[in-house]
Amino acid sequence: MGPLAAGRLPPGMNAPGAPSLELQALLDAAADAIIIIDHRGAIQLFNHSAERLFGYTAKESLNRNVNILMTERDREQHEAYMERYLRTGVAHVIGIGREVQARRKDGSVFPAFLSVGRIAGSDPPRFVGFVHDATLRQQAMGAIQRERDRANRYLEAAQTILVALDLNHRVTLVNRKGCEVLGFEESALLGVDWFQTVVPEGQRTRAVVEFDALVEVAPRRPHHSEYAVITRSGERRLIAWRCVVLEDALGVATGILCSGDDVTDSRHAETDAREARERMMHVSRLATMGEMASGISHELNQPLAAIANYAQAAARLLAAPTPELADVTDALQQISAQALRAGEIIRRLRNLVRNRETHRELAHINEVVEELGPLSRADARASDVRIVSELGVQLPRVSVDRIQIQQVLLNLLRNAIDALDATPAGQREIVIRTERNPVGDILVTVADTGPGVPDQLLPRLFMPFATTKSNGTGLGLAISRTIVEAHQGRLDYQPNRPRGATFTLMLPAEQG
Ligand SMILES: Nc1ncnc2c1ncn2[C@@H]1O[C@H](COP(=O)(O)OP(=O)(O)O)[C@@H](O)[C@H]1O
Ligand SMILES: [Mg+2]
Structure with a gap:
């Protein structure tokens, strides 16, 4: 067998005679380098792509050992493989591709992908190898790896919990922060059922339902929710989650990625602040009630005295030889009316004093004002003050906590009654007005x-403890402003003309 041109089939590989045209074309067109060697490793065939890839011509490669195409390291391994294969018939490389370091004629080395097959029926055996340059692939893999490393560093550095779950709720990713909060190693979390493992039983069903719904619902938007996790030490942490669906290239959901912030501490602080605020309001309501006590007890005394009088009258009427039953009936009716009046005052008082949580509702402001009537009038009458109501008509409803707004109004009325102390009796008057401003807000x-x-x-008017009264707390206006601002409203002062004070409570109109 003489030297072969590139791609010329070696004798014996095909039927005797000229190699088939088809095979020749195949070899020439192949993008992979195709090399055939005999059992000693001598090159028998070297196609066009092999020439291009390695820099040898087919001619110069022929009958040379294939190890000229290898690096030092692979050379030894190759010989060991061949030796073993020939001795034992156990193939280590055949049929499986592998990445190798290949060497060009000029000595440069490049990563190559090699697959080897034995030529069936050849004896002694011959082998065919397919080789292609893996540089690009390796570069791409390197780039992917670097991207992945970078993404991992982001994950690790994140101050927020990151967890990815597959569709079966198994953890496929959890970052360092997640491990930190939960107190578990990453390996202890990967692959476990997230909801069964970390979500407390009481919230599990809801969390799972939300998860499953998120995967199913299109279009997919980030979903916010809140549920707790139980840490390894048994502590419960409340987490605010934001979840997005992960999709494959075809848009099919493959899982969910969630970022979570531990809001336990801030929630506690919020609750503490709210409770403190509610306690303060309660105390301040009690204080306002205390200020009103003399007026109210006077107001209660009136029906009680009237009841006593009517009762005595009824007894006298009944003691007469022929009692006038119509008069007795009349007295009893008066008793019942007065008792209802007293009861009503007490009921209002109780409502205001009760410790309670904030509760918003859509209300007519005139009703809120009028409900205060019995209490405020009781207080006012005791100080010879007249309260005049000028209630606007067809006012839109406002979203308020009734009791809180009533507390504000009582504070304002109480201050006004105090302020009228030096005004001669008979001229003491308070006007309470409800109306709508041009943009639709409610003004009281x-x-x-x-x-x-x-x-x-003036500069300190709404500050706590600003008082000019010997027995004042200076809390009334401060608390009132806090309440009004919690309603997105305003509480302001203007001097009244020609004299006096005007406090204006603005509540924003209900939208829509
Ligand atoms: N209608 C009013 N007329 C005059 N001064 C007022 C009026 N309302 C409040 N003030 C002044 O504002 C101060 C603070 O009021 P407030 O916060 O209710 O506390 P307190 O009533 O306990 O003094 C009062 O002490 C008083 O000097
Ligand atoms: Mg006051």
Whole structure:
């Protein structure tokens, strides 16, 4: 067998005679380098692509050992393989491709992908190898790996919990922060059922239902939810989650990625603050009630005295030889009416004093004002003050906590009654007005004809403990403003004309 041109089939590989044209074309067109060697490793065939890839011509490669195409390291391994194969018939490489370091004629080395097969029926055996340059592939893999490393570093550095779950709720990824919060090693979490493992039983069903719904519902938007996790030490942490569906290239959901922030501590702080605020309001309501006590006890005394009088009258009427039963009936009816009146005052008081949680509702402001009537009038009458209501008509409803707004109004009325102390009896008047401003907000004004707020107090008027009264707390206006601002409203002061004070409570109109 003489030297072969590139791709010329070696004798014996095909039927004797010229190699088939088809095979020749195949070899020439192949993108892979195709090399055939005999059992000693001598090159028998070297196609066009092999020439291009390795820099040898077919001619110069022929009958040379294939190890000229290998690096030092692979050379030894190759010989060991061949030796073993020939001795034992156990193939280690055949049929499986593998990555190798290949060497060009000029000595340069490149990563190559090699697959080897034995030529069936050849004896002694001959082998065919397919080789292609794996540089690009390796570069791409390297780039992917670097991307992955970078993504991993982001995951690790994140101050938020990151967890990915597959469709069966198994953890496929959890970052360092997640492990930290949960107190588990990453390996202890990967592959476990997330909901069964970390979500407390009481919240599990909801969390699972939300998860499954998120996967099913299209279009897919980030989903926010809150549920707790139980840490390894048994502690419960409340987490605010934001989840997105992970999809494959075809848009099919493959799982969910969730980021979570531990909101346990901030929630506690919020609750503490809310409770403190509610306690303070309660105390301040009690204080307002205390200020009103004399007026109210006077108001309660009236029906009680009337009841006593009517009862005595009824007894006298019944003691007569021929009792006038119609008069007795009349007295009893009066007793019952007065008792209802007293009961009503007590009921209102109880409502205001009760410790309670904030509760918003859509309400007519006039009703809120009128409900205060019995209490405020009781207080006012005791100080010879007249309260005049000017209630607007067809006012839109407002979203308020009734009791809180009533507390504000009572504070304003109480202050106005105090302010009228020096005004001669008979001229003591408070006007309470409800109306709508041009942009539709609700205004409630409480105006008196007292001395007005002294100028030097104005900058501190709404601050806690700003008081000019010997027995004052200076909390009334401060708390009132807090309440109103919690309603997105405003509480302001203007001097009244020609004299006195005007406090305006603005509540934003209900949208839509
Ligand atoms: N209608 C008013 N007229 C004049 N001064 C007022 C009026 N309302 C409040 N003030 C002044 O504002 C101060 C603070 O009121 P407030 O916060 O209710 O506390 P307190 O009533 O306990 O003093 C009062 O002490 C008073 O000087
Ligand atoms: Mg006050």
